[in-house]
Amino acid sequence: MNILVLNGSPRKNGNTEIMADEFIRGAQEAGHTVAKFNVGSMDIAPCIACESCFKNDGVCFRKDDMQQIYPELDKADMVVFASPIYWFSLTAQIKAAIDRFYAFLRKGYNVKYTALLLNAHDDHDSVFDSAVSNYSHIISYSKWENKGIIKIKGMDSKGAMKNAPELKDVYELGRSL
Numbered sequence: 233m234n235i236l237v238l239n240g241s242p243r244k245n246g247n248t249e250i251m252a253d254e255f256i257r258g259a260q261e262a263g264h265t266v267a268k269f270n271v272g273s274m275d276i277a278p279c280i281a282c283e284s285c286f287k288n289d290g291v292c293f294r295k296d297d298m299q300q301i302y303p304e305l306d307k308a309d310m311v312v313f314a315s316p317i318y319w320f321s322l323t324a325q326i327k328a329a330i331d332r333f334y335a336f337l338r339k340g341y342n343v344k345y346t347a348l349l350l351n352a353h354d355d356h357d358s359v360f361d362s363a364v365s366n367y368s369h370i371i372s373y374s375k376w377e378n379k380g381i382i383k384i385k386g387m388d389s390k391g392a393m394k395n396a397p398e399l400k401d402v403y404e405l406g407r408s409l
């Protein structure tokens with residue numbers, strides 16, 4: 233299947249990108265086609281609710297970097313949201329990209345499956361609650377099926393992810409699809 237991976241971290245080669253790449257390694261080994269976007273460092277403005285997309289077959293008027301993602305979203309069977317926790321939530325950058333999914337609300341999505349890859353500095357499981365709740369509501373509303381949620385805590389520095397034992401679970405999730 234076609235898998236769209238959104239990395240919501242602005243940090244190049246950071247913990248989230250390591251997670252995303254490990255998922256992709258597994259998914260590609262399983263024969264899937266993957267498109268990855270580092271939305272954390274792309275120029276993606278928030279949705280302004282003009283709803284011109286509703287009158288224009290899902291085409292968003294705003295010509296920013298989201299235009300690179302829309303063709304991949306259009307053909308995606310699965311979307312993977314990868315994000316560090318910022319203030320107990322998803323990053324503003326990935327949230328802006330998700331908000332712009334609104335353009336396809338009327339015309340519909342091909343998406344059937346999703347997964348969530350999270351990491352945070354804190355050592356408490358509750359640090360992920362808000363992001364998981366947000367994701368769960370989005371996919372329930374959209375009638376997408378969750379294929380997995382992986383939460384890796386204790387990421388106290390850039391690159392700490394390389395030593396995280398849970399990284400194998402991220403690879404296995406991609407490989408299992």
Ligand SMILES: Cc1cc2nc3c(=O)[nH]c(=O)nc-3n(C[C@H](O)[C@H](O)[C@H](O)COP(=O)(O)O)c2cc1C
Pocket residue numbers: 241242243245246247248249316317318319320321351352353354355359387388389390391
């Ligand atoms: C603006 C900002 C807010 C953050 N907020 C939290 C937080 O609420 N809880 C937490 O545990 N870590 C927090 N962190 C730490 C990151 O989640 C953590 O370092 C993560 O591994 C960064 O991933 P990256 O290397 O992909 O950017 C925050 C980091 C930044 C820069």
